[in-house]
Amino acid sequence: MHCTEIRNLLDDYLDDLLDPSRRERLQAHLDACTDCREELNRRRDLQHRLRKLPIDGPAPGFAARAVHQARQKHRQRTRGFLTGFGTAAAAGLALWAAVGFWQPAEERQSPHIRAITLEVQAPRDIRLAFNVPEQYEQVRFRLELPPGVNLANRPGQREIVWQDRLEPGRNLLTLPLVAERDTEGELVARIEVQGIEKIFRIPVRAVSRGDGQALFIETRTPV
């Protein structure tokens, strides 16, 4: 091997990318050639200096703060979007249904509720709005999905239960639904506060070529 050829292989040698026979021949040349050995040392030294280049660390707590701010900014944007959607809903895109104020336990399918129509395998956001006249704390929500319909972000989960607060006016819930096959059933929303439960049943139909478009559901009239 000549020096020119050796120089072309030095980077691969340092990166440990040479096959054993080439490595052996290169090593033999280096043992005999001072210039190539010095070139190798210069390159090794440069790699070491690059790896050790100083860095200014981030401000204390940066990682946690950055994650928190990402979440906060998302919430701010989401709120803005939903408010805007409400305007569109008032202009006629909305499908109105759901809660008025609390009465003793009752179960009904509101005449204001139209069926949700989904296209099979096409995820769509369904927005439910619950209108209440006053604030309720520790409200228990329970949603049950019809067979063949999944939450896009929770495949296989048929039921969601959580606690939240209802504030006076409109309370919005977004459900990313996706139907896995043609089906008909009901989306059941159970809302319980202070031992009183209201149940809402929303017909859901999934077809292979859907025409679903009105996917905003809200109460206009207290039930």
Place this chain on the structure above:
Amino acid sequence: MAAKTLLPFRRRDADDFEQRIGPHVDGLYRLAFRFTGNRHDAEDLVQELLTRLYDRRRQLREISDLRPWLARSLYNLYIDTLRSHNRTPFSQLDDDETRLERLPDQGHTDYDDFDRVLMQALNRLSETHRSLILFHDVEGYTLPELSQILAQPVGTLKSRLHRARARLRELLREHDMEPFSARRRVNG
């Protein structure tokens, strides 16, 4: 009055995001610092990336190897930032020896003389060469990882890396600052 948003998934999504991204934030910051050269811009770059990623947090669950994926996202964002800063046409970024004005350096890193010359030489490289050296030689990304990050075959990246190193050595020689050469002068 603004509507209240009922978000049954929010807590779980947020926790999930934090668990998946949290361990990578320091590495992303290091990379951002290498590209931008100062803490302020590095923090801004990482913050902007996390904000964008939060909107895609469900997609993150489907990515098995996040390190190169996140590095690619950060690099793309950095290039976008650089483009808007320089108003540089897209195609020029791939050209060797294209001169780009870097983001302003307001850092307080305590470089020694050699580090300072080394940084100047790195900043004189084309963006393609500089990025390769920063990823591979400074931050230790492997060629297969870089193949994912930069969407280039390993063989192409290897050749470019060789050329980038050769160009860096050439620039250092202009300053008579190759590490071992200085030692040799003293000894000689």
